[in-house]
Amino acid sequence: MRKLLKYLKDYKKESMIGPLFKLLEACFELVVPLIMANMIDIGIRNGDTGYILRMGSILILFAVLGLSCSLTAQYFAAKASVGFGTALRHDMFRHIQSLSYAEIDRAGSSTLVTRITSDINQVQSGVNLVLRLFLRSPFIVVGAMLMAFTISVKLALIFVVAVPLLSLVIYGIMVVSIPLYRQVQKRLDRILLSTRENLEGIRVIRAFGMQAREREEFKAKNTKFLAAQMLVGKISALLNPATYIIVNVATIAIVWFGGRETYAGGVTQGEVIALVNYMTQILTALVALSNLIVSFTKALACANRVNEVFDLEPSIQDPSVEELAGRETSVQEMMKEKEVTKVKEAVAFHQVSFAYPKSKVYAVTGLNFSVKQGEMIGIIGGTGSGKSTLVQMIPRFYDVTEGSVTVDGRDVRDYKIEELRQKIGMVPQRAVLFRGTIRDNMRVGNELADDVEIMEAVKRAQALEVVEGKPDGLDTMINEGGKNLSGGQRQRLTIARALVRKPQILILDDSASALDFATDARLRKAVRDLKDMTVFVVSQRAASVMQADRIMVMDDGKLVGIGTHEELMETCEVYREICLSQLSEKEVGRHV
């Protein structure tokens, strides 16, 4: 929690005024039993109505002042806590944006959603409560005890026994419940994950008639969540009865011993009533404090979960000055050795191996190749052979485990991430569009692009009919995730979005799989016409890569062949098998 307090720094004034006004309110409250004691001992005993009315008016005045202080405190505490929550949410969003795929894979996106929403809300409420009650409640407890001592040292000893007992009970419950709240939150995460997966795959679930199974699984997770909540709820519920029992026993003791003291002349009747009032005030303050502690423990558990996100260091970062200096010399030596002169080398892999975080096996191993500027490279291979993994290392979505990847002869780790990604247009397997107009989506590629540039990219991506087919053209609204478009339309628009950026390197990662063969062929031809652009076309379809300048064949994480279609048909068994399984001999032969 301490780590998060920095988000209150813009609200220092509010964070002080809130508790201060609460303390002021508490002062008014602490004087009330004394005034009442005087009303009984002086006003009622002497039958002095004037005195009673005067004291009564003072009580009303104190009540009004107390209320005003309380309202002021609430206002400032709310302002500080809402500001705190907003700043924290902003910073967490910025931090999540900076995380690389590896951390997001490891944490899981649904838990990140819970942490930035409900966890931060819980911490925000915790801050609000702390600002209002954290000082006030102990102040009332200590203040009421001191007042009790000024009335009667002997009777105040009851307070000396009761208050530590109460504190002990509260502490014990707190120690037990904190880890349980963490468990509750984890189970909530699982429910959210399951709900998200369910909603995302709703069409598949219905198509396969999986609703009953999904319902059962959801019910099981929900029951576990309920059980965890019930357990922590039962333990927290002990708090109020336990504290009430202690306070009520103490009140009985005050009345019992106070009564005897009154007869002995040690204290007045009004003072005994004042002591009972102080005990009640202590009870109310402690109940408020215990509720505060329950909320605070929840907030604390949530604060830890929030901190866990901040503790995730982005594994892919801009290089430091020292790192750059170290690597530059080795790259220069490499360049000298290779004498990359005539045709510029766009991308090269140098003995690259990669294993996903927490995975014991390599997804790709020993990748060694170089691609010239303007080349069109097809990448083909069976499912899970490592095609996507390979291309994802070019824009540094993942960093190599061994070896190095260079773009324009420079290690990708030596680029500022923004500079590197500016060179690359990546079209991932899953066509993701955002809610907004088609134009807004195209400008994700380049926010300065005008309509002429956008339409040029749209045409090249064979998406003209998608835009022209809609009455509103570029102003057509796209629903969340592009749900109001067909799979092929979505794919073409995501390709157009990458082209709007006019990248040096275009990576199409199985991104034309929903297109018919003729559109796919037209798309590849249009992309090929962009002479200076280096293009990687990842596909499982032989027809989509056949005309590439060179084809790379992946098998079980290894590069088992590289060359033209004709060369590979001669030399690469895996490639020959893929082609013959998908195309007729005539189609294959046409290119032999």
Ligand SMILES: Nc1ncnc2c1ncn2[C@@H]1O[C@H](COP(=O)(O)OP(=O)(O)OP(=O)(O)O)[C@@H](O)[C@H]1O
């Ligand atoms: N995020 C990930 N975390 C852990 N392992 C992964 C991850 N992504 C892929 N893998 C594993 O890495 C290997 C290569 O996967 P990759 O996605 O690169 O294959 P692919 O050739 O692109 O397959 P496909 O054609 O089916 O998309 C597979 O064994 C896969 O299970």
